[in-house]
Amino acid sequence: MQVKVVLRSDHVSAMLDKVAIISGGGSGHEPAHAGFVGEGMLSAAICGEVFASPQVDAILAGIRAVTGPMGCLLIVKNYTGDRLNFGLAAEQAKSEGYKVETVIVGDDCAFTSTSRHSWTKRVAGAAAAAGLSLDEVAAEAKRASEMVGTMGVALSVCTLPGQVTSDRLGPGKMELGLGIHNEPGAALADLQPVEVVVSHVLQQILSPVC
Incomplete structure (x- = not known):
């Protein structure tokens, strides 16, 4: 297995008196997650294979x-594989004596259930840089996650290198809430003026159930 981990260049000195902030996920979503590594944000990004x-x-x-x-805080997207693997790693690290907390980030308002993600990283990174304790950093990250909602609108689907592009979005169509791995969205609709689309998206994001 090839381990792909991007670290802060000053991680050795930073780890002495600061909570480490760690996140990661599948590749193919750059600049996430490696692009968020640096002072005031992530201490490390763990990169999987594409998707x-x-x-x-x-x-x-x-x-x-x-x-x-x-200690360290793991910021984890609300995807089954991420939750499972980061959760198992956290438990293993705890058994080795590390202090570990986890915040699950789910911001997708298309289905009123599940990326608060980059915003949560910024808040957690700032809290860690300020010298807050692990419990305090985790609380700030959780609070930030709960205050953010997103919803995507796609005019085409993403394509893996070497694979045929799906044609499920025909000409003049858009998909509301299409997932970042081409998971089906909430609705397929005719293209609308941007004002109409933004109004619909905001209504969904600001609804009490999001």
Whole structure:
């Protein structure tokens, strides 16, 4: 297995007195997640294969590399593979004596259930840089996650290298809430003026159930 972990260049000194912030996921969504590594944001990003969650051993390697006495916070997207693998890595790290907390980020308002993600990283990174404790950083990240909602509108689907592009979105069509891995969205609709689309999206995001 190839471990793909991007670390802050100053992670050795940063881990001495700061909570480490770790996130990650499948590749193919750049600049996420490696592009968020740096001062005031992520301490490490764990990169899986294209559209595939990183393996438990890779996540554990990232935790070991950047986590010091203050512990680490894992920021995890609300995807089954990410939740499973980051959760298993967190439990393994705890068994090795590391202090680990996890915040699950679900912001997709298309289905009123599930990326607060980049915003949560910024808040968690700022809280860690300010020297807050692990519990305090986790609380700030959770609060930030609960206050953000998103909804995507797609005019085409994404394509993996070497694969045939799906034609499920015909000419003059758009898909509301299309997933980042081509998961079916909430609705397929005719193209509308941008004002109409934005109004619909905002109504969904601001609804009490989002």
